[in-house]
Amino acid sequence: MTDDDRDPSDFEEMLRRMMSGGQIDPEQLRDALSGMQGQSFDPAQLQGFMAQMQGMFSADPWQSAERQALHIANQDGQSIAAGAQASLADAFGLANLWLSEATTISELSTPPQAMTRGEWVAATLPVWKEIASPVSTSIADALMDALRTQVPDEMQGMVQGAGQLMRGLGGSLFAGQFGQVLGRLSLEVVSGGDVGIPVLPAGTAALIPQNISAFGEGLEIPDDQIALYLAVRELAYARLYRHAKWLHLHVLSQITDFARGVTVDIDALEDLASRLDPTDPEELRAAIEGGALLPAQTDAQREALTRLENLIATIDGWVDVVTSQAIARLPDGARLGEAARRRRAVGGPAEDALGALVGLKLRPRRLREASAMWQTVTDAVGVAARDSLWDYPDLMPSSSDIDDPSALVERLQASERGEAPAADEFDEALARLLDGDDFGQAPGGASEDRPEDDAPGEDSAPEDDAPGDDRPEGDRPV
Structure with a gap:
């Protein structure tokens, strides 16, 4: 034609x-x-x-995403049997008692709850939206850029005018795919803290009884023990985030900082469009869900991801140690703890899809090292001193402490003895500022940026203006 x-x-x-x-x-x-x-x-x-x-x-594409996620989540029912509710209430009650013996961080102000999969989707969607929105925007912008390259010059004005339309189309496409992934994730998670980030409001603890049996598949451990273990672990997460009120924002801000740097590979998008079969949209869905449209991470993103992984490992490590101590009476507690660690390290299919969709894997690669650090600290200074590290952001262990906790232990032991911690470079600079010293002052008191000829000394003043000589000029010695 x-x-x-x-x-x-x-x-x-x-x-x-x-x-x-x-x-x-x-x-x-x-x-x-x-x-x-x-x-x-x-x-x-x-x-x-x-x-x-x-x-x-x-319209808001995330409303469509929520509908799709709820459709998948609610396929097996939207209610919890009364017997399951009572069993979880008993598990949470005993878990609270055991946990109070393992940590000084206080109990929650609101009672823990049992959630259906659909309730978990609705409660966590605001956080997922915050994490995924930057990626959705990138895909929408990429669709607009790809369209500009496909139309003749005479049509560029119309394409520019249709920018809002294309961005809406891109946002809807991404949100729809995200809704499906979130719905599948609701079939896997067992609690609010299961994915390693605070997706529930701070201080909220919840278990999803529909998924508890799947957690114990192959372990041959009674469901009541599994529920008790998961209740202890979930309460530990919730207590920590309620106590360290800054921690929730700290984690999410690092995630969104990473997500804002995610862009879409325009070449990959155009290549996909050129060979896309309109009768088979599976290739497009697979490309979005598999992360094929996301380019390789930049150096800045890799650094941000490393910081985030260390932070999540530090949190998970503390929860791991506290939970292990709290469930010491549980016959199969050690096996359940190992199963939980493996599960966090490997993840499930929906978690893989979520990571590919937003370019972010939420698995703490250094969980075992972080757990070993917290155990070393506990053995050295006890529970109270250990938990005090969550009182302020600047007290939290760093990645170097995970590598070698000896310096952290030494600081805590010195604090217990009432000794002032050794001053570091920042402390010394702050002390000089508070003392009124100039930052430009060189060691020994001489100013570094004062010209050498103007430095005070023996011959700094002219002879005829020597201080202390009040005689008239004619009476001064020549």
Whole structure:
């Protein structure tokens, strides 16, 4: 077909198909747009189509994501049996008693709860939205950039005007895929702290009884023991985030800092569009979910990811040690602890999909090293001194403490003896500032930036202006 044979109504038909839920072939989009060059069409009618499409995609795409996630989460029911509710209440009650013997961090102010999978989706969606929104924006912008490269120069003005539409389309595409991944994740998680980041409000503890049995598959451990172990672990997470009120924001800010640096590979997107089969959208879904559109991480992102992994490992390590101490009476507690560590290290299929979707893996690679550090600290200074490290952000162990906790233990032991900690470079600089000393002062008291000729000394004042000589000028010795 030549350009002269194309009918501008082809473009209108394509828009109708999109609005009616039909599949759009990217080649058809290019043909329809290029076919409009030099053709007469009704701008008012086209503008009307654009307005309708903008209305379709101007709504919050995350509402659609929530509906998709809830559809998957609620397939097996939306209620918890009364017997399961009572069993979890008993597990949480005993877990609270055991945990209070293992940590000085106080109990929660609100009672822990049993959640359905759907309730977990609804309660955690605000945090997931905050994490994923930067990636959604990148994909929407990339779709707009890809469209600009596919249309002739004469159509660039219309493409620019359709920017909001394309961004809405990209955001809806990503949010829809994210909703499916989140729904599948709800079938795997067993608690609020199961994914390693605070997805529930600070101070909230919850278990998902529908998924507890799957946690113990192959272990041959009674469900009541599994529920008790998970209750202790979840309460430890929730107590920590309630006590260290700064920690919730600290973790999420590091995650969003990483996510803001995520961009979309335009070349990969255009390559995918050029060979996409409109009758089989699975390739597009697989590309988005598998992370094929996300480029390799930058150095800055790798550094941010390392900091985040160390932070999550530090939190998980503390929870691991406190939980192990609290469940010492549980017959199969050691096996359950090892199963939980393996689960955090390996993850599940939905967690893999989530990591690929936003370019972020939330598995603490240094969990065992962090647990060993917290155990060393506990053995050296006891529970109270250990837990005091969560009182302020600057007291929290660093990555170097995970490597070698000896310096941290020495600081804590010196504090117990009432000794002032050894001053570091920052402390010394702060002390000089408080004492009124100049920062530019060199060792020994001489100013580094004062010219040598102006430095005070024996010969600094002219002889005829020697201080202390009040005689008239004529009476002074020559």
